[in-house]
Amino acid sequence: MSSGVLERGPESMAADVYRPRVATVLETRGEIAAHGASRAVVTLSLERDGLVYRPGQFLEVGVFGVGEVPISISSPPGLADTLMLTIRAAGYTSSLLTRMRPGDRVGVRGPCGNGFPLERCAGQDILFVAGGIGLAPLRGLLWELLLDRRRYGRIVVLHGARTPHDLLYPWQWPEWKCLGVEMMLSVDAGDRAWQQQDDPPRVVGFLPSLFPRLDLDPARTLTFLCGPPVMIHIACGELAAKRGYRPDRLVATLERHMKCGIGKCGHCVVVDRYVCMDGPVFAYDELQAMARIEPPW
Ligand SMILES: Cc1cc2nc3c(=O)[nH]c(=O)nc-3n(C[C@H](O)[C@H](O)[C@H](O)COP(=O)(O)OP(=O)(O)OC[C@H]3O[C@@H](n4cnc5c(N)ncnc54)[C@H](O)[C@@H]3O)c2cc1C
Ligand code: FES
Numbered sequence: 001m002s003s004g005v006l007e008r009g010p011e012s013m014a015a016d017v018y019r020p021r022v023a024t025v026l027e028t029r030g031e032i033a034a035h036g037a038s039r040a041v042v043t044l045s046l047e048r049d050g051l052v053y054r055p056g057q058f059l060e061v062g063v064f065g066v067g068e069v070p071i072s073i074s075s076p077p078g079l080a081d082t083l084m085l086t087i088r089a090a091g092y093t094s095s096l097l098t099r100m101r102p103g104d105r106v107g108v109r110g111p112c113g114n115g116f117p118l119e120r121c122a123g124q125d126i127l128f129v130a131g132g133i134g135l136a137p138l139r140g141l142l143w144e145l146l147l148d149r150r151r152y153g154r155i156v157v158l159h160g161a162r163t164p165h166d167l168l169y170p171w172q173w174p175e176w177k178c179l180g181v182e183m184m185l186s187v188d189a190g191d192r193a194w195q196q197q198d199d200p201p202r203v204v205g206f207l208p209s210l211f212p213r214l215d216l217d218p219a220r221t222l223t224f225l226c227g228p229p230v231m232i233h234i235a236c237g238e239l240a241a242k243r244g245y246r247p248d249r250l251v252a253t254l255e256r257h258m259k260c261g262i263g264k265c266g267h268c269v270v271v272d273r274y275v276c277m278d279g280p281v282f283a284y285d286e287l288q289a290m291a292r293i294e295p296p297w
Contacts, residue, residue, distance in 0.1 A: 017262050020062050020107030023047050023083070025100045031086060031168060038166055039089040041133060042098040043074065046108070048083040054115030055141035056253055056281045060261045061085060062107030067093040070258045070276070072137035073111065076144035086136035086168070112261040113280050116141045116224060116251065124222045125153040127214070129235050131207055131227020132161050135168040137253050138226050146179050156216060160186035160207035160227075164194045173200065184210050207231060208238050218244040225252040236284040250284035 023046040032041035053073055062068040071094075075084035089095040100106065118141070126145060130138050138157075145152050157176070161167045164187050173183060183200040190204045203209050207227070223245060225232050232252045239245040256275040259265040268275040271290045273282075282290075 017109065020060070020068075020109045021049065022105050023049065023108045025102055025104045025106065026082065027102055028100060032088075032166060034089070035165055038162065039095075040098050041086060041088045041168065042100075043084055043086045044097065044100055044106075045075075046083045046085065046106070048081050051083060051108075051111065053077055053111035055118060055144050056116035056137055057111035057113050058137075058261070058280065059083075059085070059108050059110040060112060061087075061097060062109070063093055063096045064105070064107060066096060068107065068109070068261075069093045069097070070112065070255075070261055071097075072140070072253070074136040074139045076140050076147060078144055078147040086133065086139075088133050110261065112276055114278065116253075116281055118144065121145060121222055122151050123153065125216050125220050126155045127216055127221050127223040128155075128157045128159075129207060129223060129225040129227070130157065130159045130168075131231040132166060133168060134226030134228075134231075134253075135159055136226075138224055139169060139172075141224060142176070142181070146176070146181070149179055153220065154216065155181045156214070157181055157183045158186070158207060158210045158214075159183065160188075160210070160231075162188045164190050184213060186210050206234075208235055211235075211238060211243060214243070218246070218249070221245065221249065223250045225250065229254070232287075236287070240284060247285040247288060248283045252282060252284065252287060254280045254282065254287075256280070 025044050025046060027045040029043040031043055034040040058070045058072045060068045061071045071085045071087055074086040087094055087097045089098040128138050128142060159167060185200050185202040186205055186207050186209060195204055225235055236250050239250055240247050254275055256268040258276050259267045261276045263274045263277040273290060
């Protein structure tokens, strides 16, 4: 039996699941400029238009006449009028989205997927493990927790990226710190000047090299992870096997290749699960069961 992170499917999805709603871009923010092999990352703020969603759900975002891509909502439901999407220019459609300007229009279908189990967070310590742009879906949840900070215990964010330049949302870290978020950083490659700063504390190495610095009680900690599949695999494995974190308290969100986002096309299927409907959020015990038959989640 699965740990049932959340029940399947978005009850809030529009009746006509195939027809996109037209949303106007209100604002854009360049998060990361393209450099070397790294692609640009941009946050679009869209009209929310009353959309009801959970942190961890995603939208199928369309460029008219071109195509649609699944993108997580990176703002919290508690933010009244705006919907934020943080997008990396991975291919053609996502690159066009990163070049949108205020007043441009996009298509939006959803929300899709199950989202994070927000109701399990009350009274718990919360650990976020975010590789690269994986901080985007986690930010929606983190921000939602910070809107009602007293309901939660310690909040620790471990964020890793390839270089210091690829770390996400540095403009927001001071605000998070003021609200009691404890943050630690890792980069695969960083120079001496970067290493010599200590606010937030940091290491040069892969994200799990921060784990020895964790002083949370695994029994009262709920962990949320997002990043490349190999990172999730290694991080969950180490937290569970070496550090006593229970697999059903390690909650990851997966980025599988998707088309329809609503359980029709089968592109996202792993074993007997539709990642677009049963996920993209799964607990590590569910992922382990899925990987028993098909490893590359
Ligand atoms: C549930 C979900 C949430 C996502 N949230 C975000 C987000 O918040 N921000 C963001 O920038 N991206 C997110 N992605 C990834 C994003 O959907 C892909 O980068 C996008 O679909 C690429 O489409 P494209 O047409 O621009 O490029 P393509 O030409 O289709 O692909 C360009 C490159 O991206 C890879 N790619 C394509 N689709 C995916 C995918 N679904 N997941 C991972 N890699 C992919 C391809 O293998 C290729 O290397 C999410 C994906 C999923 C499934
Ligand atoms: S993306 Fe089509 S079934 Fe999941």
